[in-house]
Amino acid sequence: MITDQQQRQLERIKQHATRYEVRLTLPDGRAMLVCYTPRKSRAGLLDALQSRGRVILAHMPDMPEDSRLTYDKAQGFSLGNGARVAFSGRTQRDAIMAGALPYIGDAAP
Numbered sequence: 001m002i003t004d005q006q007q008r009q010l011e012r013i014k015q016h017a018t019r020y021e022v023r024l025t026l027p028d029g030r031a032m033l034v035c036y037t038p039r040k041s042r043a044g045l046l047d048a049l050q051s052r053g054r055v056i057l058a059h060m061p062d063m064p065e066d067s068r069l070t071y072d073k074a075q076g077f078s079l080g081n082g083a084r085v086a087f088s089g090r091t092q093r094d095a096i097m098a099g100a101l102p103y104i105g106d107a108a109p
Helices: 004-013 042-058 092-098
Strands: 020-025 031-037 070-072 076-078 084-091
Touching: 004 092, 020 042, 020 092, 031 042, 031 092, 042 076, 042 084, 084 092
Parallel strands: none
Antiparallel strands: 020 031, 020 084, 070 076, 076 084
């Protein structure tokens, strides 16, 4: 059974293209929503990193200065400290139905 809120959210995205969930996984295992993107590609992930980089880094105060950003198609971008930015495998519709991750902009670092 879906709630009224889920129904409203689904109605709002009904006429839009599918969007894919981009997730930040921190070294301690916590996962947060970075964004939903229509581009399920390396370029889509890189755009998410570039547009929300400051907020992502705010959740990692112990990030070494010499960290390197690396990419692996299966696991997304590794931030060098054990954190990853990758597609979760869910669409926005899936997230609405199963429960959304906490958004990085709302969560306190």
